[in-house]
Structures are given as C-alpha cells and as structure tokens.
Amino acid sequence: MSQENTKTILINVKDLVFKGEQMILDLNRYLAESLSRIEISRNGDELQIVAPTTLSKRTIKFRIRKFFYKKALKEEYKIISSKSGYLVKEIRRAPLSYY
Numbered sequence: 001m002s003q004e005n006t007k008t009i010l011i012n013v014k015d016l017v018f019k020g021e022q023m024i025l026d027l028n029r030y031l032a033e034s035l036s037r038i039e040i041s042r043n044g045d046e047l048q049i050v051a052p053t054t055l056s057k058r059t060i061k062f063r064i065r066k067f068f069y070k071k072a073l074k075e076e077y078k079i080i081s082s083k084s085g086y087l088v089k090e091i092r093r094a095p096l097s098y099y
Contacts, residue, residue, distance in 0.1 A: 006050050009057060010085035011064070014045040016077065018090075023071070030067045035060070061086060
C-alpha cells in the first residue's frame, strides 16, 4: 500500500490484556482474516492498523464487536471511539441485590 492512500488506526486493548494474551492474538488474527486489505502490527497494549482510506473506521468497529460476540465477551467489554482509533474498555456494573 502506498503511504498516501492509507490511514493508521490505533486500538488500545489494555483492558483486554487482563482476559488473557491469547484474546489479543485471536483479535489480531480475526481482524486480519475478516479484513484482508489491512496490515496489523502490535506495540505493547496497542494494535496499529494500516488500512486504505476507502475503508471506514466504523467497519473496523463492527468487526471488533462481532469478535466480542463470537467469544462471548459482549457483556464484559465495549469499544469506544477516540480521535486516533478505538479503546477497548471493560464494562463496570454495580452488583444488584434484592431483599
């Protein structure tokens, strides 16, 4: 891919690391298989995606949400948009008790 026809999107997966290192590798593999036009590299707690400018950020967000659904993590994690990319955050819920 030429540099002028690409964009870089960062995905911060710091909260997903607590679930296990294998989850990040699975996410990396899933994105590479489902979106064949992208290049993915990892820097610590961030995934860096180099994609063509025609590919929307929203498409990547939907693929990540689909990955959460397939791995039964939909109730535990959410994806939040930021200027440079996305953040994967753990959903925090207060425990409810009924008397």
